[in-house]
Each structure stands twice: as C-alpha cells, then as structure tokens.
C-alpha cells in the first residue's frame with residue numbers, strides 16, 4: 001500500500017488521534033489504521049488499550065505512515081464525550097507532548113463530536129488549554145527552553161471558515177492572556193504604578209489608530225478630590241497613578257463600556273499590617289489591572305466594533321509615618337465621607353473614587369475587576385470568581401460569557417439591607433468595613449455600590465481566581481478573567 005504522509009503540508013513530528021471505547025476509531029484514526037494494515041487495531045489490543053478516558057499510547061514507526069510518532073488518546077464511550085472530559089483529554093495529551101518535547105504536532109482531535117459544544121468551541125478550548133499548559137514565566141530565572149512551536153489542525157473545505165474564526169479569536173485571546181500573566185507575575189519592586197502606566201503608553205503607540213492613553217497622577221487626583229484613592233497611596237514612595245486607556249473603533253457618539261482594574265502593585269495592609277505568611281502574594285493585588293491591560297490588547301488586535309475605556313487603578317498600600325490610619329475620616333470624590341476602620345480594606349477606597357470619576361464618560365456599563373476580599377476566597381474557593389451587580393441583564397450577560405468560555409463566576413446578592421447597615425458610621429457617612437469578615441465579599445461590594453448608582457454596574461471579585469499554584473506550590477497569575485471579559489465584549493459586539 002502507498003505510504004501516507006498526508007501530503008507534505010501535513011508532515012509533522014507527531015500526530016495525535018483519538019480512539020473511543022470498543023475500538024471505535026475517530027475518522028482520522030480509522031484512515032491510519034487502514035493504511036497501516038490494521039496495525040493500530042492490533043497494537044492497541046495487544047497493549048490492553050481500551051480507549052478509556054486518560055489512557056494514552058505512543059506508537060513509533062507505524063507501518064506506511066511517514067509521521068514518526070503516533071499518539072493515541074482514549075476518548076471514552078462514543079457519543080458520551082463532553083466538554084469537561086474533552087478538556088481532560090487535551091490536558092493529558094499536552095502532558096505527554098511535553099514529556100518527550102514534541103515541537104511540531106498534527107492535532108486531529110478538534111473534529112471529534114462533543115455533546116455540549118461545537119467545533120468553534122472545541123478549537124477555542126484547545127488553544128486556550130495549550131496556552132495555559134505551556135506558559136512559563138522566565139524573566140528572572142533561566143528555565144529550560146523547550147516549546148511547542150507548531151500545531152496543525154486537520155480541516156476540510158466545509159469547516160475551514162470555522163477554523164479561521166476560532167483560531168483568530170483564540171490566538172488574540174491567548175496573546176492577551178500571556179501579556180496579562182507576564183505583567184501580573186512581575187515582582188512589586190519592579191511593577192509599581194508608574195510601571196503600569198508606562199506599559200499602557202506602549203499600547204497606545206502600538207494601536208495609535210484606536211487607542212489613546214491619559215495618566216492621572218497625584219497632583220491631578222488632588223485637583224479632582226480623589227482623597228480616598230490618595231489616602232491609600234500616602235504611605236508609599238511610589239506615586240499613585242491612574243491610566244485611562246480609551247479604545248474607540250466606532251468613532252460616533254455612542255456611550256462607552258468602562259472596565260476598571262484594581263492595581264495595588266503591593267498590598268501590605270498598611271498600618272493594619274497583614275501577617276507575614278504569604279504576604280508576598282500581595283504582589284498579585286494588581287491582577288485586575290493586568291487583566292485590563294490584556295483585554296485592551298485583545299480588543300485592539302481583533303478590532304472589535306466597540307468603544308471601551310479600560311482603567312488601571314495603580315497604587316501601593318504601605319505602612320509609613322505618612323500612611324493613612326484606622327480612625328481617619330476621608331472625604332471621597334463623591335463628597336461622601338468615610339471612616340477608616342481598617343487600612344487593609346484599601347481596594348474599595350481606591351475603586352470608589354474611580355467609580356465616581358467615570359461618571360464623566362456617561363458609560364453604558366461599568367465593570368470593575370478586583371482582588372478585593374479574602375472573604376470571597378472563603379465563600380467560593382479558587383475556581384469561581386464572585387459576581388455582584390446592580391443590574392440583572394448585565395449580570396446575566398456576564399454569566400452567559402462565563403459559561404461560553406468556562407471561566408466560572410457565581411453571583412452573590414447585594415440587595416439585602418443588613419449588609420448596607422454594617423457600613424453605617426456614627427461620625428461619617430460610611431465606614432470602610434463591615435462588622436466582621438462574615439459575608440465580607442458582599443459588604444465590600446455594598447460599599448462600592450454606594451458609588452455606582454448612576455449606571456449599570458458589575459463587580460467581579462477575583463481574589464480566589466487571579467492566581468493559582470504550580471506543582472511545587474509556587475504561585476503564578478492565572479490570567480483570569482480575561483477570557484470571560486473578552487467573551488463578554490465579543491458577544492456584546494455581535495449582538496449590538
């Protein structure tokens with residue numbers, strides 16, 4: 001029989017094919033089996049490879065096949081494959097490719113029939129997982145440089161347009177997520193508020209047709225009356241700085257979507273100092289801001305027909321003789337006065353002035369993303385972000401996007417008086433914390449809600465999801481929820 005090389009354009013170091021239980025081959029596996037004179041069938045039987053989920057078998061030098069390595073992955077019972085098991089399969093394959101350092105792969109799994117998603121989403125999931133599995137942060141340490149440099153998918157004339165669209169979206173999002181992670185993983189002695197704003201300038205240079213950037217420094221903030229924001233940065237020698245990134249690809253007078261990211265480049269707690277255990281992780285308190293940076297990259301790259309204002313709220317919370325203190329009363333930009341109970345509840349103070357400031361843009365929607373409360377981690381753990389909103393339609397649309405990309409959120413209620421009552425103060429309009437840590441994610445959102453009455457607003461607490469831990473317990477930014485918010489914007493631009 002003729003040797004198969006799938007023509008030259010399919011020549012790769014390794015081909016990945018799927019096999020279901022009961023020796024039911026995927027389409028491409030069937031072709032390879034036939035060309036190799038039933039070699040695949042015989043060898044899987046001999047190896048007791050039954051096609052169960054998590055079974056994997058690497059074959060070398062399959063007869064009549066020019067691609068030297070054939071990787072067979074078990075896909076479970078045919079017709080039962082769903083999104084979740086498909087993700088397990090993808091991860092399993094990637095681990096194997098990594099182990100033997102495959103650089104160039106022909107990936108024949110995107111055309112498997114999956115119960116609850118279509119081809120487009122299978123491609124999006126695949127590229128997304130590949131990004132996550134191969135990401136390394138090697139700016140400060142030489143790490144072995146193996147990388148998968150080429151992935152080919154097998155397509156046919158009927159679905160080529162779906163591949164093009166999915167790959168275009170997935171690659172833009174992948175690059176944005178990497179940018180978010182690279183920024184979020186920087187140490188706090190390098191990544192300070194000034195550093196964040198310089199990064200946004202580069203963005204404006206690169207996408208000068210659609211992006212302009214304005215920086216608000218401490219002098220500006222004073223003029224604007226952003227005293228809550230300023231108070232948080234008082235103890236740090238690093239100047240507080242807000243970067244306003246305006247993206248416009250509509251050039252009309254429509255209302256913008258505003259996205260705000262908490263950008264505490266380090267949160268020591270201030271005078272209400274945090275315990276030292278894991279305090280280093282508070283370099284991730286700018287993950288919300290890093291997400292905004294990634295998202296602005298992605299929408300510029302995809303040229304989405306939108307008007308989006310991304311705001312990076314850069315600040316550092318440090319103890320010092322200039323620090324604000326528990327007991328201080330501060331007048332916010334809105335005019336409301338706040339009694340400071342705990343200087344570690346600083347995120348809401350920075351955000352409340354930005355939430356007031358953005359009224360000037362007459363926004364259609366405002367979404368803030370913040371590593372806001374440890375209580376949110378207690379409530380939802382490390383895989384689900386907290387969602388709180390004053391508008392049902394908006395929270396529904398965010399949940400829809402969240403389901404689309406499987407970047408999970410769960411809505412917490414902010415319509416209960418009890419939580420607002422906890423913010424009452426005898427000597428100021430409000431205080432900056434509730435009575436206790438109980439329901440702390442909600443009381444924090446209730447604090448913010450007092451500044452968002454004029455527009456549709458949602459708040460995503462990413463304290464539990466913004467970073468995660470590798471096998472050796474080292475933490476790294478997860479890039480979440482960039483995927484979710486980009487999907488929200490993709491959906492928004494296609495539905496409007």
Ligand code: BES
Nearest residue numbers: 342344345347371372373374375433463
């Ligand atoms: N940045 C923290 C929240 C946080 C904690 C994020 C753990 C990720 C992991 C925030 O500024 C904070 O310190 N919040 C306090 C609020 C409290 C003082 C009301 C908290 O959660 O303890």
Ligand code: MN
Nearest residue numbers: 267344345346
């Ligand atoms: Mn804090």
Ligand code: ZN
Nearest residue numbers: 264267285347
């Ligand atoms: Zn914080």
